[in-house]
Amino acid sequence: xxxxxxxxxxxxxxxxxxxxxxxxxxxxxxxxxxxxxxxxxxxxxxxxxxxxxxxxxxxxxxxxxxxxxxxxxxxxxxxxxxxxxxxxxxxxxxxxxxxxxxxxxxxxxxxxxxxxxxxxxxxxxxxxxxxxxxxxxxxxxxxxxxxxxxxxxxxxxxxxxxxxxxxxxxxxxxxxxxxxxxxxxxxxxxxxxxxxxxxxxxxxxxxxxxxxxxxxxxxxxxxxxxxxxxxxxxxxxxxxxxxxxxxxxxxxxxxxxxxxxxxxxxxxxxxxxxxxxxxxxxxxxxxxxxxxxxxxxxxxxxxxxxxxxxxxxxxxxxxxxxxxxxxxxxxxxxxxxxxxxxxxxxxxxxxxxxxxxxxxx
Numbered sequence: 001x002x003x004x005x006x007x008x009x010x011x012x013x014x015x016x017x018x019x020x021x022x023x024x025x026x027x028x029x030x031x032x033x034x035x036x037x038x039x040x041x042x043x044x045x046x047x048x049x050x051x052x053x054x055x056x057x058x059x060x061x062x063x064x065x066x067x068x069x070x071x072x073x074x075x076x077x078x079x080x081x082x083x084x085x086x087x088x089x090x091x092x093x094x095x096x097x098x099x100x101x102x103x104x105x106x107x108x109x110x111x112x113x114x115x116x117x118x119x120x121x122x123x124x125x126x127x128x129x130x131x132x133x134x135x136x137x138x139x140x141x142x143x144x145x146x147x148x149x150x151x152x153x154x155x156x157x158x159x160x161x162x163x164x165x166x167x168x169x170x171x172x173x174x175x176x177x178x179x180x181x182x183x184x185x186x187x188x189x190x191x192x193x194x195x196x197x198x199x200x201x202x203x204x205x206x207x208x209x210x211x212x213x214x215x216x217x218x219x220x221x222x223x224x225x226x227x228x229x230x231x232x233x234x235x236x237x238x239x240x241x242x243x244x245x246x247x248x249x250x251x252x253x254x255x256x257x258x259x260x261x262x263x264x265x266x267x268x269x270x271x272x273x274x275x276x277x278x279x280x281x282x283x284x285x286x287x288x289x290x291x292x293x294x295x296x297x298x299x300x301x302x303x304x305x306x307x308x309x310x311x312x313x314x315x316x317x318x319x320x321x322x323x324x325x326x327x328x329x330x331x332x333x334x335x336x337x338x339x340x341x342x343x344x345x346x347x348x349x350x351x352x353x354x355x356x357x358x359x360x361x
Contacts, residue, residue: 001120002026003161006106007061007068009053011176011183012125012164014060018179019163020123021064027123029061029068032110034077035194056183063181073109080104082194086207089231092256093330096300097192099148107156114159121159125172129165129344133157135284137336137344140168147300150334150349154285204231213261215243218254218270230258235355236271236326252326272323275358278316278333278350285347294347295336296320298327304336316350319358327355 005017007029020027031054054070061068081100088095111122127138128146135157138144152160164172169188176184195203208231215225225243227233232240237253243265245251252271255264276298290311295304296318306321318333335347 002118003121003123004114004119005029006110006122006124007031007057009056011173011186014181014183015172015175016123016125016163018064021066027066029066031057031070033070033072034074036074036078060181073105076109077105088330089204090208090258092230092258094234094328095330096332099151099332102148103151107152107160111156111159121161123161125164126162127164128162130157130162135346138165143169146346147297147334150332150346151282153282157284201232211261215241215263215265217245218264218266227263230256230261230263233263235328241265271325273327273355274320274323276318276327276333276355277353279353280314281316281348281350283348288347293338295338297334298324299331306338327352329354
């Protein structure tokens with residue numbers, strides 16, 4: 001196959017490209033320039049798409065003897081990922097920018113351009129497996145990225161290649177070291193790539209400005225504090241609330257209302273939900289029959305839990321078999337097959353609209 005290797009400058013994408021070349025594919029390396037700050041420098045494991053990252057990717061491509069190009073997608077990334085991230089927080093939701101980047105950039109803009117240029121697919125360093133066109137979890141549970149790939153459609157999965165899903169991250173680094181790649185020991189990126197200092201609240205403050213409002217206790221209706229902006233909070237948050245409650249019991253964010261600028265907090269017992277309602281789903285394969293027994297993962301680093309799924313007005317109603325906490329609107333509800341043997345296969349996903357008790361959602 002003719003493949004575009006998306007080379008971020010990290011160890012995963014370097015090894016994925018190398019394995020694609022080793023498998024006999026016709027590979028061209030591409031580094032995505034996503035930052036509008038061209039000269040930004042990387043700081044350890046924070047940030048991405050820096051000058052250093054582009055140079056690291058170019059060196060690996062040279063060692064592999066494959067063509068290498070830089071595709072400037074900074075404006076598209078700013079619109080589809082960064083601006084979306086800010087708008088979601090302004091609306092009281094908690095987005096996942098990695099999922100949005102996969103959906104809008106890597107497997108939409110990049111895949112579409114690659115196929116228009118005559119390439120068959122895009123190979124990336126994601127830790128996930130493709131088996132017979134079906135998306136499955138990585139064998140390395142700690143590094144599994146199927147959750148942030150759950151938004152991909154069957155067509156997009158048909159144009160994807162994930163060589164790393166059947167190996168651990170330790171093995172990836174060993175392969176890179178065996179080949180003498182300098183990126184073998186390069187730190188993994190973490191946090192949000194376009195906020196390299198890790199200060200999400202500061203980033204949002206600069207974009208949205210301060211909009212003070214009350215913090216209200218759900219149990220008493222009393223105002224227990226004041227905040228600088230609802231965009232500084234997410235459902236389930238405990239730290240940084242800046243409140244004083246007489247009973248000294250910990251409080252968690254239960255609700256965010258940007259229009260009235262109200263943040264509602266409550267006790268741990270009040271955070272539990274057993275029903276989730278979503279927007280329009282995307283499916284990794286055929287649309288299932290209803291009701292659907294499945295497992296659902298409700299956050300990037302959360303555990304999947306059993307559920308029963310039905311359709312309602314174009315969205316999904318997910319009845320959780322066990323009560324969950326900290327389910328935030330804006331996150332993705334990724335559905336997996338229910339049984340132990342095949343429970344690593346992604347069925348589809350939908351964005352969470354609201355969550356609560358079944359009698360009140």
